[in-house]
Amino acid sequence: MDVVVWVVVGAGFAAMALVLATGSSRMAVAVGLPRSTGVAMGAALTAVWLAWVVVSGLLAAAGAYRQDPSAPRPWFAVTFVGVLAAVLLVARVPVVARALAGPHVPAMLVAAQAPRVVGGVFLLVMAAGGLPPVFALPAGIGDVAVGVAAVFVARRMRAGTAGRGPVWFTVLGMLDLVIALTVGTAAGLLGVQPTMAAIGVPPLALIPTAAVPLAFGLHVLALQRLRAGAPGSGGQPLNASGAGPSTGTS
Numbered sequence: 001m002d003v004v005v006w007v008v009v010g011a012g013f014a015a016m017a018l019v020l021a022t023g024s025s026r027m028a029v030a031v032g033l034p035r036s037t038g039v040a041m042g043a044a045l046t047a048v049w050l051a052w053v054v055v056s057g058l059l060a061a062a063g064a065y066r067q068d069p070s071a072p073r074p075w076f077a078v079t080f081v082g083v084l085a086a087v088l089l090v091a092r093v094p095v096v097a098r099a100l101a102g103p104h105v106p107a108m109l110v111a112a113q114a115p116r117v118v119g120g121v122f123l124l125v126m127a128a129g130g131l132p133p134v135f136a137l138p139a140g141i142g143d144v145a146v147g148v149a150a151v152f153v154a155r156r157m158r159a160g161t162a163g164r165g166p167v168w169f170t171v172l173g174m175l176d177l178v179i180a181l182t183v184g185t186a187a188g189l190l191g192v193q194p195t196m197a198a199i200g201v202p203p204l205a206l207i208p209t210a211a212v213p214l215a216f217g218l219h220v221l222a223l224q225r226l227r228a229g230a231p232g233s234g235g236q237p238l239n240a241s242g243a244g245p246s247t248g249t250s
Helices: 002-030 035-061 075-090 094-100 105-111 114-127 133-159 165-190 206-227
Strands: none
Touching: 002 035, 002 094, 002 105, 002 114, 002 206, 035 075, 035 094, 035 206, 075 165, 075 206, 105 133, 105 165, 105 206, 114 133, 114 206, 133 165, 165 206
């Protein structure tokens, strides 16, 4: 089972790296930047993220993420906030911001959630008795559902027939991650059985410390573009109430 878990997680992270590299490059080229610039940007963003994956894996192997109900450690929360902040800050770098302003970016950001299906590995570990169902079921099923839905929602966005679906998809995708993190933290603190020990060691520790904050950050960026009614979003700009474009006159 350990080998299977490593293979599934490794495949998921490889897919995320590929999506990050190719997606960044395509967005840059779409706004008129030289292809070499797009490739360089995609390679740089992917290299930085993979570097963090390696560092996080080493920290996990050293026991930094191990949870003990009697002595809670905040490192999962710290890494989530830190990586999410880094993603949002990088999005403000001029060349990245320009790429994110291009056409069809919302659809690309939605499609980038497809590798979330790797979260189904939680169900495999649960079946082997390594994770509590109270965490593995919502986390695993939610990730698989979001990953599969991402493909269909992105396809409808490109066809211009998505309506408000992308906004709902993005909000629910964020909610799924929040629920998984909250339930996982609570299960670890309460010492439920089976324990959450598997989440504190490689390879599963890489999911909440590297994959989850990146996925959440991409959701945030997608929601920003969707609210602005970006090309390829499948809808009109949201007004302050989030209900659609205002039709009133001043």
